[in-house]
Amino acid sequence: MSHPILVTGAAGGAQGSTGRLVASLLLEQGVPVRALVHKLDSRSDELREKGAEVVEGDLLNPASVQGAMRNVKRAYFTYPVADGLLEAATIFAVAARDASLELVVNNSQFQGVPGDTAFRALQHAPSFRNLQHRLADRIFDWAQVGAVHIQAPPYYENVRALVGRSVAEQNTAFLPWGEDKTVIPLAGAEDVARVAAALLANPGVPSQSAYPLITATPTVKQMIEALGRAIGRPIRYVKITDEQWANAVKERLNPHALDHLTHLWQSFRKGEQRYQATDTVRTVTGRNPQTMEEFFRENAGFFAASSR
Numbered sequence: 001m002s003h004p005i006l007v008t009g010a011a012g013g014a015q016g017s018t019g020r021l022v023a024s025l026l027l028e029q030g031v032p033v034r035a036l037v038h039k040l041d042s043r044s045d046e047l048r049e050k051g052a053e054v055v056e057g058d059l060l061n062p063a064s065v066q067g068a069m070r071n072v073k074r075a076y077f078t079y080p081v082a083d084g085l086l087e088a089a090t091i092f093a094v095a096a097r098d099a100s101l102e103l104v105v106n107n108s109q110f111q112g113v114p115g116d117t118a119f120r121a122l123q124h125a126p127s128f129r130n131l132q133h134r135l136a137d138r139i140f141d142w143a144q145v146g147a148v149h150i151q152a153p154p155y156y157e158n159v160r161a162l163v164g165r166s167v168a169e170q171n172t173a174f175l176p177w178g179e180d181k182t183v184i185p186l187a188g189a190e191d192v193a194r195v196a197a198a199l200l201a202n203p204g205v206p207s208q209s210a211y212p213l214i215t216a217t218p219t220v221k222q223m224i225e226a227l228g229r230a231i232g233r234p235i236r237y238v239k240i241t242d243e244q245w246a247n248a249v250k251e252r253l254n255p256h257a258l259d260h261l262t263h264l265w266q267s268f269r270k271g272e273q274r275y276q277a278t279d280t281v282r283t284v285t286g287r288n289p290q291t292m293e294e295f296f297r298e299n300a301g302f303f304a305a306s307s308r
């Protein structure tokens with residue numbers, strides 16, 4: 001009997017929609033997918049049309065997680081940037097242990113300094129949300145469910161969401177990123193999904209338990225120039241304060257996400273850590289990662305004046 005791969009966050013959401021991408025990549029390879037969606041809507045209809053078994057469920061409800069894991073050996077776990085990550089991860093880990101899962105690919109976040117002890121890694125977390133990810137990773141490890149953690153910095157998709165409107169309307173990116181020499185580590189959500197899908201589809205057990213995934217480490221200046229080249233017009237970067245930024249985005253971001261990103265920007269501005277690109281995408285998928293400029297080019301429509 002073949003076991004479906006359980007994919008959470010499968011409808012996709014406001015962040016990178018990694019669950020939707022993972023489900024699509026697996027279905028394209030003919031791998032059976034059980035897609036856990038938060039609610040039934042046009043996104044779940046689309047998944048069903050692609051061949052997924054769709055189940056509606058809540059990652060904060062132990063019964064629905066346990067039900068979704070029936071006859072499952074492998075799963076992808078992702079949870080939005082909102083309250084409840086530790087509860088959801090713990091429920092998922094307990095259910096996975098009960099169901100004797102052999103592999104859980106956990107969509108985590110980038111982590112500290114190489115060589116850190118487990119405790120120092122907690123102390124180095126740049127935000128409360130990032131600390132929660134570091135704790136969730138440990139919970140999955142302790143559950144002994146074959147967990148592997150994909151640890152990425154902000155997604156290119158996040159940059160698109162942050163500056164799409166102001167670039168379209170004013171050719172300007174207003175951000176609290178400090179001087180234009182500030183380094184912002186990035187990765188594409190598409191690459192996160194490609195790595196996750198490859199780990200889930202490969203018959204063997206992954207060789208590592210953590211997959212740091214950084215594909216670009218541009219300065220703000222380099223990022224803005226790359227965006228301008230990709231969309232064919234010069235873009236301006238305007239440094240604003242944390243307070244100005246919070247006021248501008250508070251209608252669009254929940255308080256949890258706002259707190260997380262505000263602390264991340266502070267950490268990047270201070271240059272608290274040196275970031276280096278990793279070879280994870282190439283090693284796991286055999287292909288080169290998407291570059292930042294490729295992403296901007298492929299998403300040029302989001303930055304076009306007519307898109308608003």
Ligand SMILES: NC(=O)c1ccc[n+]([C@@H]2O[C@H](COP(=O)([O-])OP(=O)(O)OC[C@H]3O[C@@H](n4cnc5c(N)ncnc54)[C@H](OP(=O)(O)O)[C@@H]3O)[C@@H](O)[C@H]2O)c1
Nearest residue numbers: 009012013014015016017018019038058059153154155158
């Ligand atoms: N964005 C970044 O730059 C970035 C960078 C690195 C790591 N990450 C990490 O990536 C994760 C987000 O992943 P993503 O991009 O796949 O998220 P996403 O696009 O926001 O999708 C989240 C999905 O989870 C579903 N969902 C929400 N609450 C749920 C619940 N209680 N039960 C079941 N499903 C629920 C949503 O469904 P509905 O829409 O129907 O509610 C949505 O389909 C976060 O943990 C974040 O820390 C993000």
